[in-house]
Amino acid sequence: MKAPSTKIEPPRLGEPYLLTPGPLTTSFAVKEAMLRDWGSWDDDFRAMTQDMRTRLLSLLGDGADDFDCVPMQGSGSFAVEAMLGTFIPKDGKALVLANGAYGLRSAKTMEYLGREHVVLDKGDYLPPRGQEVAQILADDSAITHVVAIHCETSSGILNPVEEISEATYAAGRKLLVDSMSAFGAIPLEVSKVRYEAMVSSANKCIEGVPGFGFVIARKSELEASKGNCHSLSLDVHAQWDNMEKTGQWRFTPPTHVVAAFLEALRGHEAEGGVAGRGARYTNNRDVMVAGMRDLGFETLLKDRWLSPIIVTFFCPADPNFEFSRFYGLMKDRGFIIYPGKLTVVDSFRVGCIGQMDAEVMRQVVTAAKETLAEMGVASAAPPAAALEERAKLAA
Known part of the structure; x- marks a missing residue:
C-alpha cells in the first residue's frame, strides 16, 4: 500500500471546501x-x-x-x-x-x-x-x-x-x-x-x-x-x-x-499525529481569524477560548447583510460555511479542520471580502447590542 501524502489537496471535480465541524473536506486517498x-x-x-x-x-x-x-x-x-x-x-x-x-x-x-x-x-x-x-x-x-x-x-x-x-x-x-x-x-x-x-x-x-x-x-x-x-x-x-x-x-x-x-x-x-494535526488547524484558525477581523468581523469569543476547530463570528449589523445570501455567495466561490447555533445573537461559523491549510484560509478571507462587496455591505461590524451582551456575560 502506498504511503499517505501529507500534502493538502484541493477538492476534486469542483467540490467546495467544507468549512464545517464535520463532515469535512477529505483527501482523495x-x-x-x-x-x-x-x-x-x-x-x-x-x-x-x-x-x-x-x-x-x-x-x-x-x-x-x-x-x-x-x-x-x-x-x-x-x-x-x-x-x-x-x-x-x-x-x-x-x-x-x-x-x-x-x-x-x-x-x-x-x-x-x-x-x-x-x-x-x-x-x-x-x-x-x-x-x-x-x-x-x-x-x-x-x-x-x-x-x-x-x-x-x-x-x-x-x-x-x-x-x-x-x-x-x-x-x-x-x-x-x-x-x-x-x-x-x-x-x-x-x-x-x-x-x-x-x-x-x-x-x-x-x-x-x-x-x-x-x-x-x-x-x-x-x-x-x-x-x-x-x-x-x-x-x-x-x-x-x-x-x-x-x-x-x-x-x-x-x-x-x-x-x-x-x-x-x-x-x-x-502528518505528525495529534501534534502535527493540531498545529495545522491552529495555524488555519490564526490566519483566518486575523483576516476576518481585518474585514471588520468580530469573534464571539476572546482569544483565550478560541478553539482551533471552528470559530463563531457575529453577523454584521449592516442592513444589506443577509446570512442566507452570504452563505450562497460564499458557496459560489467554493466555500461552504456553517450557520450559527447561538440563542442570543445572529452568528455564523467557519471551520478550521479538514484538508485545508493556511493558503486555503487566506482564500476564505478573500472570498468573504468579495462577497461583502457584492452584497453592498459597507461594514462587517456586529450590532452594538451583541458586543454589549458579550461584555456583560463574559465579565
Whole structure:
C-alpha cells in the first residue's frame, strides 16, 4: 500500500471546501479507499477493525494499556448516547456541563434515558470551570458522574477539561468526555487528563467520512458496565464483548467507512499525529481569524477560548447583510460555511479542520471580502447590542 501524502489537496471535480465541524473536506486517498467492497465477517475486515482500534488507542499516550476502543455504528450523537447509557448506571446521577448546543444535547439525552442529572449551563460565551464543578459536587453527594464537552462547536469554545477532571476526581466522582470535535487534534492523553471514557467520531479531526463513532474507555469500566445500557444496539459493553470474542461488530458495520478511516489514520500519523494535526488547524484558525477581523468581523469569543476547530463570528449589523445570501455567495466561490447555533445573537461559523491549510484560509478571507462587496455591505461590524451582551456575560 502506498504511503499517505501529507500534502493538502484541493477538492476534486469542483467540490467546495467544507468549512464545517464535520463532515469535512477529505483527501482523495480517503475517498479512493471506499471504492472496494468488504465482507463484514471476513478475516480481512476483522483485521482492519482491530488495526483501527489499536491505532486509535495509540493516540492516548502513556497509560493506554488500561483502555480499549469500541467503535459504534451511527453518527456521533449515537456514540454519545451509547457512552452515557452504558457508563452511567440506572441509579447514577450526572452533572452535565453545558455551554452550548452539544452540552444541552447530552442533557436531553439523559432525559430520554431516564437518568437523573443536573445541568450547569454557562450560556454561549464562557466555559465551565473546575471551581464551579467542585462546588456543585460538594453540595450534591448523589452525583456519580460528570459529563464534559471537550470542544463546544456551537460556539467554538475549547473547554478546560484538565481542571474539570481534577475537580471531578478530587471529589471522588467519574468523568465522561465528549471529545467529538477535538480528539485527534487536541491532546487528551490519559496520563495528563483522567477520565473513564471519551467519545469521538470518524468524520472529525482524523478526517474520515461519516458512518461511525468510537468510545474509548477504561477496561475496568467496560467490565463493570454490563447490564447498564437501555438499548440493544447502543450497548458499548455488548459491542466490546463481542469484538473481544469474535473480532466482529454485532450488527452490519459501515465497511467502506472503516476502510476510509484507516486511510485517514495513516494520513494522520504521517502528518505528525495529534501534534502535527493540531498545529495545522491552529495555524488555519490564526490566519483566518486575523483576516476576518481585518474585514471588520468580530469573534464571539476572546482569544483565550478560541478553539482551533471552528470559530463563531457575529453577523454584521449592516442592513444589506443577509446570512442566507452570504452563505450562497460564499458557496459560489467554493466555500461552504456553517450557520450559527447561538440563542442570543445572529452568528455564523467557519471551520478550521479538514484538508485545508493556511493558503486555503487566506482564500476564505478573500472570498468573504468579495462577497461583502457584492452584497453592498459597507461594514462587517456586529450590532452594538451583541458586543454589549458579550461584555456583560463574559465579565
